[in-house]
Amino acid sequence: MYQGTTPTIPLTFKKINLSEAKIYLTFQDEQKKKTLTFTSGEDFTVTFDGTDTTGEIKLTQKQTLDMCQGNCTVQARFVFPDGNAGATEKTQLFVNPVILKDVISYG
Numbered sequence: 001m002y003q004g005t006t007p008t009i010p011l012t013f014k015k016i017n018l019s020e021a022k023i024y025l026t027f028q029d030e031q032k033k034k035t036l037t038f039t040s041g042e043d044f045t046v047t048f049d050g051t052d053t054t055g056e057i058k059l060t061q062k063q064t065l066d067m068c069q070g071n072c073t074v075q076a077r078f079v080f081p082d083g084n085a086g087a088t089e090k091t092q093l094f095v096n097p098v099i100l101k102d103v104i105s106y107g
Helices: 061-065
Strands: 006-014 021-031 035-041 046-048 053-058 072-081 086-087 092-094
Touching: none
Parallel strands: none
Antiparallel strands: 006 053, 021 035, 021 072, 046 053, 072 086, 072 092
C-alpha cells in the first residue's frame, strides 16, 4: 500500500460466519501508534459464502497519508448479538512512501 492512495483492501475471515456480527477492523501505524478503526455496517459490509466471510474496505488518500512509512498492524475484533466476542490474529501491511504528501484531485 502506498501513502496518498485509495487502496481497496480485501477482507477474508476463514471458516467463520461473521455476517451477523459487528466487526471492528483496526489499523495501527507502528511508528506513531495511531489507530484507525472501521466498523461493519457503517464503513464496510461482509458476506458469508458458506465457508468464509469476505468483504473489502476502501481507504482514503488522507487516511493513507496519515500513516508513516513502514509496518502497519491490522486486526479485527467482532461481537455477536448474544455478546460472544472474538478477535483475529494480527497481520502486517507495509506502507510505502510517496514524494508528494498532499491529497490530490482531478480537475
